[in-house]
Amino acid sequence: MELPGYEIQGVLGQGGFATVYRARQLAVGREVALKVDGRLLATPRDRQRFLREVTAAGQLSGHPHVVPVYDAGVLPDNRPYMVLELCPGGSLGERLVRQGPLPPKEARDIGVGLADAVAAAHASGVLHRDIKPGNIMVNRYGGIALTDFGLAAMPRPGQELSVTREALTPAYAPPEAFRGADPTPAGDVYSLAATVYALLSGRPPHHPDDGTHLSIAELIVRHTWPYPALPGVPAALNETLRQAMAPEPAERLSDAGAFRDALAAVDLADPGGFGPAPGMNTLATVPAYRDAAPLTVPPAPVIAPAPPDRPGGGATTAPVAPGGGRAGRSRSLLIGALAVVTVSVSVTVTVLTYGNGRQPDGGRDTDARSGASSSASATPSAGPGFGVATTTEDCAATAVDGLGGRCTATPECWSGITDISGIITVSRADCQAEHVWETFAIAPLPKDGQTNNARDLVKHPDVKTLCSQTVMADSLSADGRTLARTWDVDVIPPTASEWDKGLRVYRCVAAAETDNGRKTGSQFAVPS
Structure with missing residues (x-):
């Protein structure tokens, strides 16, 4: 086993799927655990998804009760690996x-x-x-x-x-x-x-x-x-x-x-009662982490019924995302372990990646989103009711009749999207730095689709029409067409803070299928 930048010192453990090596990271002179999976990432998409997802998991490394991930990658023979903190105390x-x-x-x-x-x-x-x-x-x-x-x-x-x-x-x-x-x-x-x-x-x-x-x-x-x-x-x-x-x-x-x-809340001094929360000093040398975003979210507004004069109004009931239908296939579950307590050093590297559900017509299934954490709020600007400056010049979204679509006057980029039960949080990014998503259209919420729940919004026919592969492709700049052969499309509804401010707009965003899932620069720039 060889890996540039590391000196392999021996095997710590070995299991059905992976081997864990004790290694020295030469650049910083520290001992680490190098975990190499025996399974292969056979396609470029698998490798890209693995790297994107290991980045999301690496964001947890600051938590005192998560073993840090220092590095990750794919070996020349397509086996994925991770470099972790060495824990000499065992499990x-x-x-x-x-x-x-x-x-x-x-x-x-x-x-x-x-x-x-x-x-x-x-x-x-x-x-x-x-x-x-x-x-x-x-x-x-x-x-x-x-x-x-x-x-x-x-x-x-x-x-x-x-x-x-x-x-x-x-x-x-x-x-x-x-x-x-x-x-x-x-x-x-x-x-x-x-x-x-x-x-x-x-x-x-x-x-x-x-x-x-x-x-x-x-x-x-x-x-x-x-x-x-x-x-x-x-x-x-x-x-x-x-x-x-x-x-x-x-x-x-x-x-x-x-x-x-x-x-x-359990009070251990009382055999049957509850009491104050315990101190965490026995677990680690740092205070307990308490900055994680809460999982409980406010209920999203319900999509209102369609007005009587709208033929066939209301949100569609089929769980279909912008630009495509859902391909339902049965899934199998592999159970490959004995029902016993695991007593050795854990050596299983698990890789679970997803296709983006793209249909033959170029569509895409719902909710293929990258993880992120902080919410973004729009800055009020010259665009009435949009919260940002908008334009109709050279804007493919404007050409879609009856939806009120526009383009942002300046490029608008995002480093990631988190979807928890349809409630979205997003993190704004500098378009000149590495980012994942970029806005290519912005529009008012449909009158019969007043919701900030993404899983409801993506079902609406107007949203599917505007946030489609067709509109996205028509919005791409020349650089965007050469950057990637395929692009993912998604929807960002109003965030909770935008909703509270009365902003009732949604964004259509796109992500390029690049080697590492990220890109720099704007591929949907609109001339001012």
Whole structure:
């Protein structure tokens, strides 16, 4: 094994999909863990998606309870790799084997810190999908951190897998995973609660006390059993775990943030009560992270009924995004692990990437979005009702009759889009620096489509017409036509702050399919 810039010192661990090497990063003289996946990224799109998604996961590296990702890439033989912080303390899975269950306070406090990390990941559009004691590492300072993020943007309806789904760890997988359901934040909540349960009991939920190994069939049946309350654990803590491990996702605690808060409220001095949140000093040498964007969002306005004089008005009901229909194909789930507690260093690198659902006519399915975190608000300018200066000169959007489409007077670029239940947050970017999306049209919301929920808005026929591949292609500059052969199209509805200010406009944006998913400069510049 060779990688420029690194001195390989030996093998730390090896599993079915990946090998982890101990290495020295020569440029900064530090020891790291180099994780190389044995599977191949066979196509340029797979490689591009992997690099885009590992960037999203890398944004979590500042969280004290996430193992930092220092670097990532693809080897000449198309195997993806990641460079991670070296955690010499091993995993909590190994500690469970050596020392047995943890005290309730330590297990609870670890759960609070990890739930905060998972909440931050979900807010950035990243799922983990394999939370278990073997993926909770102890760094050189004694801090607890979650590793082995799946490095994939939040799954969106209608997108197909272009790389195999990860091998699950059935002992901690949510029940819906065995039914072939797509990964969701609720699945991470279940696995996180099952992990806290294992820290308290020394074994996964539903497993026999004597450590007997269960077959997959037995485990699937046991997943439907009622929550097995732990003796000697405060009733409030058992109740919190029970709610987070409900067999049906809709019945679980709503998100990782809610699980974190429920755990923190448990009063361990009272066998059945709730109390103040714990301190986090036992988990790491830095304060607990509390800056993650909340997962709970205000309800979006409901699309109003169509006026009587509009033939066939109202939003269409088919889940179709701008410029194309949805291609529904059945999905398969690969379960390739034994239902046992993982006790060795975790070595599974999971890569889950998505095609953009492009149809033969050049259309695109809903919600193929890159992760981002901060919201942007428009700056009031010369464009009445738009919040920014607009123009109709050389603007392809203006040529679409009856929709009020215009172009922004100056280029408008974005580094990413986060979609949580249809509520969008976006981060503005300097068009001369690297960015992902660029606005090519702006228009008032349809009269019968007054909503800031992206998943409702993209169904509206007017929005699909304006934010289409056709209008986008007509808007491209000469440089844009040579930059990339294919472009993705998406929609940005009013942000919450814009909605509060009374701005009722949406944007049509496009992203070039480049080698790294990013570009510089403007490809939709409009002459002033």
